[in-house]
Amino acid sequence: MKSINSRRDFLKVSAISGGGILFGMVLPQVKSNATPTAAADFMPNIYIKIKPDGSIILLAPNPEIGQGVKTSLPMIIAEELGLDWKKIQVEFAPLDVRYGRQAAGGSGSIRGRFAELRKMGAAAREMFVNAAAQTWNVPAESCTVEDGMVIHTSSGKKLSFGELSTKAASMEVPANPTLKDPKDFKYIGSRMTDVDAHLITTGKPLFGIDTRRDGMLYAMVARSPAYGKTLQSVDDSAARKVNGVKNVIQLQNSVAVLATSTWAAKKGREALIIQWKASEKLENSSEHFAGFKEILEKGPSARGRNDGDIDSVKQQASKNLDVYYEVPTLSHGQMEPLNYFADVQEGKVELFGPTQVPDQLRNDVAQKLGISKDIITVGLPRQGGGFGRKLMTDNGVEAALISAAAKSPVQVQWTREDDMQNDFYRPAEMYRYQAALSSNELLAWHQSAVGIGRGIRGDSYVAGALSNYRSDSQGFTSNTPTGWWRAPGACTMAFVAESFFDEVCSELKKDPVAYRLDFFKKAKEAPIGRLGYDPAKYQAVVELVAKMSNWGTTPPGVYRGFATWFSFGSYAAQVVEVRLEAGKPRVSKVFCAVHCGRVINLSGAENQIQGAIVDGINHSMFPKVTFVDGAVQETNFNSYRFLRMENAPLDIEVKFVESDEAPTGLGEPALPPVAAAVGNAIFAATGKRLRKLPFVEQLG
Amino acid sequence: MAKYALSINGKTMSVEADADTPLLWVLRDNLNLVGTKFGCGIAQCGACTVHLNGEAIRSCVLPISAVGTGKVLTIEGLSEKGNHPLQKAWEELDVSQCGYCQAGQIMAASALLKSNPKPTDQQIDESITNICRCGTQVRIRKAIHLAAKQSKSN
Numbered sequence: 039m040k041s042i043n044s045r046r047d048f049l050k051v052s053a054i055s056g057g058g059i060l061f062g063m064v065l066p067q068v069k070s071n072a073t074p075t076a077a078a079d080f081m082p083n084i085y086i087k088i089k090p091d092g093s094i095i096l097l098a099p100n101p102e103i104g105q106g107v108k109t110s111l112p113m114i115i116a117e118e119l120g121l122d123w124k125k126i127q128v129e130f131a132p133l134d135v136r137y138g139r140q141a142a143g144g145s146g147s148i149r150g151r152f153a154e155l156r157k158m159g160a161a162a163r164e165m166f167v168n169a170a171a172q173t174w175n176v177p178a179e180s181c182t183v184e185d186g187m188v189i190h191t192s193s194g195k196k197l198s199f200g201e202l203s204t205k206a207a208s209m210e211v212p213a214n215p216t217l218k219d220p221k222d223f224k225y226i227g228s229r230m231t232d233v234d235a236h237l238i239t240t241g242k243p244l245f246g247i248d249t250r251r252d253g254m255l256y257a258m259v260a261r262s263p264a265y266g267k268t269l270q271s272v273d274d275s276a277a278r279k280v281n282g283v284k285n286v287i288q289l290q291n292s293v294a295v296l297a298t299s300t301w302a303a304k305k306g307r308e309a310l311i312i313q314w315k316a317s318e319k320l321e322n323s324s325e326h327f328a329g330f331k332e333i334l335e336k337g338p339s340a341r342g343r344n345d346g347d348i349d350s351v352k353q354q355a356s357k358n359l360d361v362y363y364e365v366p367t368l369s370h371g372q373m374e375p376l377n378y379f380a381d382v383q384e385g386k387v388e389l390f391g392p393t394q395v396p397d398q399l400r401n402d403v404a405q406k407l408g409i410s411k412d413i414i415t416v417g418l419p420r421q422g423g424g425f426g427r428k429l430m431t432d433n434g435v436e437a438a439l440i441s442a443a444a445k446s447p448v449q450v451q452w453t454r455e456d457d458m459q460n461d462f463y464r465p466a467e468m469y470r471y472q473a474a475l476s477s478n479e480l481l482a483w484h485q486s487a488v489g490i491g492r493g494i495r496g497d498s499y500v501a502g503a504l505s506n507y508r509s510d511s512q513g514f515t516s517n518t519p520t521g522w523w524r525a526p527g528a529c530t531m532a533f534v535a536e537s538f539f540d541e542v543c544s545e546l547k548k549d550p551v552a553y554r555l556d557f558f559k560k561a562k563e564a565p566i567g568r569l570g571y572d573p574a575k576y577q578a579v580v581e582l583v584a585k586m587s588n589w590g591t592t593p594p595g596v597y598r599g600f601a602t603w604f605s606f607g608s609y610a611a612q613v614v615e616v617r618l619e620a621g622k623p624r625v626s627k628v629f630c631a632v633h634c635g636r637v638i639n640l641s642g643a644e645n646q647i648q649g650a651i652v653d654g655i656n657h658s659m660f661p662k663v664t665f666v667d668g669a670v671q672e673t674n675f676n677s678y679r680f681l682r683m684e685n686a687p688l689d690i691e692v693k694f695v696e697s698d699e700a701p702t703g704l705g706e707p708a709l710p711p712v713a714a715a716v717g718n719a720i721f722a723a724t725g726k727r728l729r730k731l732p733f734v735e736q737l738g
Numbered sequence: 739m740a741k742y743a744l745s746i747n748g749k750t751m752s753v754e755a756d757a758d759t760p761l762l763w764v765l766r767d768n769l770n771l772v773g774t775k776f777g778c779g780i781a782q783c784g785a786c787t788v789h790l791n792g793e794a795i796r797s798c799v800l801p802i803s804a805v806g807t808g809k810v811l812t813i814e815g816l817s818e819k820g821n822h823p824l825q826k827a828w829e830e831l832d833v834s835q836c837g838y839c840q841a842g843q844i845m846a847a848s849a850l851l852k853s854n855p856k857p858t859d860q861q862i863d864e865s866i867t868n869i870c871r872c873g874t875q876v877r878i879r880k881a882i883h884l885a886a887k888q889s890k891s892n
């Protein structure tokens with residue numbers, strides 16, 4: 039994630055230092071690779087378009103994958119500009135270097151753009167005010183802005199932004215516009231419904247899968263049925279005879295069937311006769327876990343943080359805990375199966391479809407096709423979920439290769455089975471946790487981790503609050519691909535660390551909330567080494583959720599679990615309530631307190647938190663991916679189980695710690711603590727400590 | 739290929755398709771009614787939910803040859819102005835995240851309300867089995883209750 043951040047920072051700096059580019063002009067037309075704009079549109083800057091009829095369009099710069107930024111980013115502009123939210127429209131901005139980091143990932147959209155978009159809105163507002171002041175020949179200070187109108191306060195004269203746009207276009211662009219006083223915010227912090235809500239509820243075409251173009255063919259691709267197998271030979275004679283099939287294209291390690299409909303493409307694909315050969319080891323999940331165990335028993339090779347002297351403390355302890363935790367491989371399972379549209383022509387390429395990283399996709403396509411990226415346009419639909427899957431560009435690159443070879447516009451459609459077998463998975467991991475205890479205190483904490491591809495970070499609490507702390511890790515080599523999965527790293531780390539902390543509390547007979555607060559107090563007053571978190575913010579969310587849930591007074595028939603975690607700049611603390619229904623635990627209610635700086639869209643923010651919690655319950659309870667000879671066994675939702683309404687909590691109560699600080703991450707931070715809070719609640723209900731995901735397999 | 743005269747959203751529409759083509763793909767590819775979504779193709783997720791003679795069905799597993807004279811209702815035909823009580827409740831409570839599953843959720847919920855105008859939580863649990871990967875279930879439940887309340891008072 040670090041490299042992305044610094045790249046974004048670089049782009050931002052270069053864009054702003056070239057102030058002339060961002061502010062210094064009216065843009066009758068955005069650059070070559072962007073959607074052309076009618077010459078009469080007035081654009082005070084690249085985020086705001088005023089049509090000749092006075093209607094106002096705000097441009098949302100980042101991909102929308104369900105995290106709400108098509109609504110929340112324009113809200114920031116509208117706030118500073120002084121628009122009537124009900125009268126604006128929102129469009130996706132084209133891919134253009136002047137927008138800086140146009141990506142969805144790392145909970146970074148609002149964090150990265152809050153300051154920039156406020157400035158954009160404020161600068162445009164000042165241009166309208168100056169234009170009106172000149173028109174009326176009054177001082178700018180005597181004018182105010184409301185709902186898209188400039189008002190001369192004493193005379194009551196009014197002009198709309200639309201009426202002022204020609205004049206405003208000749209105003210100088212202010213380099214340092216005055217920002218609104220946050221206490222005057224009208225939209226920021228309010229509840230705003232998603233800008234596409236009506237289009238969604240009426241089934242309008244919005245998504246990549248809905249793309250239609252003249253002459254377009256639908257394609258399905260036969261890809262390797264197992265990791266480690268490659269294409270040996272293809273007989274496509276039967277496929278070519280299938281009604282509607284127009285073409286068959288062989289790529290390096292796959293075969294595409296192009297047809298006049300999705301169904302014909304699918305039937306054509308089924309008619310292919312392909313020989314695959316094993317060219318690498320065909321791996322099994324059972325071997326992964328056996329390998330993990332062996333490493334953890336020996337001790338992982340890479341030493342991370344090492345405070346104090348855990349070995350000698352272990353020897354003197356009155357009790358030592360030593361346990362293993364396991365998390366399975368997971369698929370992303372975003373609701374919209376992957377798809378992508380590409381039209382590769384001589385000198386002109388159109389790409390359109392789901393991606394969290396349009397800029398990266400353009401670079402990858404340019405490189406693969408050996409063409410200049412200047413001739414490639416990339417358009418963004420709304421996307422049916424991301425969760426990190428579309429940080430990889432394979433779906434878009436593949437579509438471009440097929441279109442180039444077939445010389446026709448093509449919409450590649452994946453089936454759910456394709457998605458399951460061709461993912462970049464959340465890696466399987468195993469952890470060993472050891473703790474040394476006195477009769478009433480935790481003395482030492484030793485975590486060791488091994489996972490496919492990568493190790494773990496060792497800076498999360500209790501590091502910084504405990505004198506003896508060690509964190510070791512080791513990567514594990516595999517040919518099964520791994521990638522980013524919502525709250526990468528944190529989503530599994532929080533499960534194991536917060537479950538184990540609960541084990542420690544239960545051994546010591548400590549209250550899990552009070553004992554954590556003890557540690558945050560220690561970290562605040564006498565930190566040990568580097569602190570990777572802010573203990574005061576941790577304390578704030580823990581105290582708030584304890585208050586919300588009336589911690590300490592559990593209603594009858596209810597069992598509670600607690601967990602908290604810091605990730606992507608934000609803090610989340612949760613109390614999960616479980617009831618037993620016919621002996622089986624069901625999460626009935628969740629309380630969650632969040633510290634994420636200033637909240638932009640309260641409705642959207644709450645939705646993200648509730649969604650992350652349901653996501654966390656789902657993935658703690660039900661799904662897992664198993665490799666057998668390189669092939670994924672769970673091929674669709676009949677075996678890759680997902681939570682249904684009957685497993686969802688009846689209520690999720692969310693509160694945000696009030697804060698004037700700049701916004702921090704929101705799409706991910708509420709996910710990590712959920713699995714531990716659920717497991718801890720199940721322990722309270724059943725006395726059974728669940729150290730392995732998914733839980734449902736161990737509940738019988 | 740065979741010709742079919744289908745009754746969709748109150749209109750007769752003729753299409754030419756292979757007999758085994760699922761209704762889902764006929765709606766999407768032949769008729770350009772893309773509000774009905776594809777999620778799994780095996781009747782598991784509910785993204786493709788439409789009504790057949792007033793009942794919620796999963797169109798990804800219903801071959802076009804089996805539709806016959808059955809009346810098909812899709813999200814595009816649920817209400818003339820997009821103002822079905824469920825559509826209004828969905829907007830009022832800002833239910834959607836990515837939005838991809840929501841047309842199917844609304845079609846499943848509207849079939850439920852037709853047979854049971856005031857469902858309990860347990861009845862909602864039993865009859866809404868669609869998947870929402872974004873985790874909007876809590877708001878979906880609230881929106882169904884809100885729509886039920888508002889339809890009644892109408």
Ligand code: FES
Pocket residue numbers: 775776777778779780781782783784785786787796797798799
């Ligand atoms: S696509 Fe029909 S149920 Fe999933």
Ligand code: FES
Pocket residue numbers: 104373422423834835836837838839840869870871872873874
């Ligand atoms: S809103 Fe995204 S799957 Fe339901």
